[in-house]
Amino acid sequence: LAKTTQPISMDSYEGQxxxxxxxxxxxxxxxxxxxxxxFPSQGPRFIIQGYxxxxxxxxxxxxxxxxxxxxxxxxxxxxxxxxxxxxxxxGPRSGGYQKVTFGIGTKLQVIP
Amino acid sequence: xxxxxxxxxxxITKRGQNVTFRCDPISxxxxxxxxxxxxxxxxxxxxxxxxxxxxxxxxxxxxxxxxERPKGSFSTLEIQRTEQGDSAMYLxxxxxxxxxxxYNEQFFGPGTRLTVL
Numbered sequence: 001l002a003k004t005t006q007p008i009s010m011d012s013y014e015g016q017x018x019x020x021x022x023x024x025x026x027x028x029x030x031x032x033x034x035x036x037x038x039f040p041s042q043g044p045r046f047i048i049q050g051y052x053x054x055x056x057x058x059x060x061x062x063x064x065x066x067x068x069x070x071x072x073x074x075x076x077x078x079x080x081x082x083x084x085x086x087x088x089x090x091g092p093r094s095g096g097y098q099k100v101t102f103g104i105g106t107k108l109q110v111i112p
Numbered sequence: 113x114x115x116x117x118x119x120x121x122x123x124i125t126k127r128g129q130n131v132t133f134r135c136d137p138i139s140x141x142x143x144x145x146x147x148x149x150x151x152x153x154x155x156x157x158x159x160x161x162x163x164x165x166x167x168x169x170x171x172x173x174x175x176x177x178x179x180e181r182p183k184g185s186f187s188t189l190e191i192q193r194t195e196q197g198d199s200a201m202y203l204x205x206x207x208x209x210x211x212x213x214x215y216n217e218q219f220f221g222p223g224t225r226l227t228v229l
Binding site: 042045085 | 218
């Protein structure tokens with residue numbers, strides 16, 4: 001499985017756009033990039049998944065450059081409730097199942 | 113859809129005792145996963161079921177750990193002869209079959225926090 005590197009922590013003020021970048025230099029051709037969010041004492045929650053270019057849903061955007069060696073999760077206009085740990089995962093999808101390894105994630109602190 | 117549920121939410125046990133955790137996935141999901149998470153770390157994959165078949169096991173799953181999903185619905189994770197190093201949050205997740213809506217998402221339960229004294 002491809003190794004991922006992301007910042008350990010980030011701070012942002014409420015209302016700002018937050019971009020969290022993840023490096024995955026050894027990403028394989030059949031790997032997908034997935035981001036999860038985790039609040040304290042809860043299980044992770046799926047945010048977004050992509051393979052290339054840009055993916056957008058109701059909560060976030062995911063930007064993946066052509067070489068796919070990195071990806072950026074963009075959270076528009078964060079609020080205090082976005083304070084959480086964000087995990088970048090890279091792995092293949094086989095039969096719809098993505099085998100993934102969670103790293104330590106990025107702890108995002110949103111400041112009022 | 114009531115989400116993934118896990119029972120119990122908290123378990124305190126003494127070293128050497130056996131413990132069993134239960135996971136009830138989302139009803140139409142045929143795939144089920146177990147993870148372990150320690151403080152400050154991300155979840156570590158333990159095992160994966162498709163229906164009742166256990167298709168993948170991590171090397172983290174020592175012979176003291178066993179997981180079952182007898183009828184392809186709920187699953188149990190048993191730890192025998194618990195050790196203090198087993199103290200962690202045990203997370204269960206489920207996902208629908210390939211091709212179904214949201215099939216690429218894993219839906220996690222709230223976890224069972226195990227403390228081994």
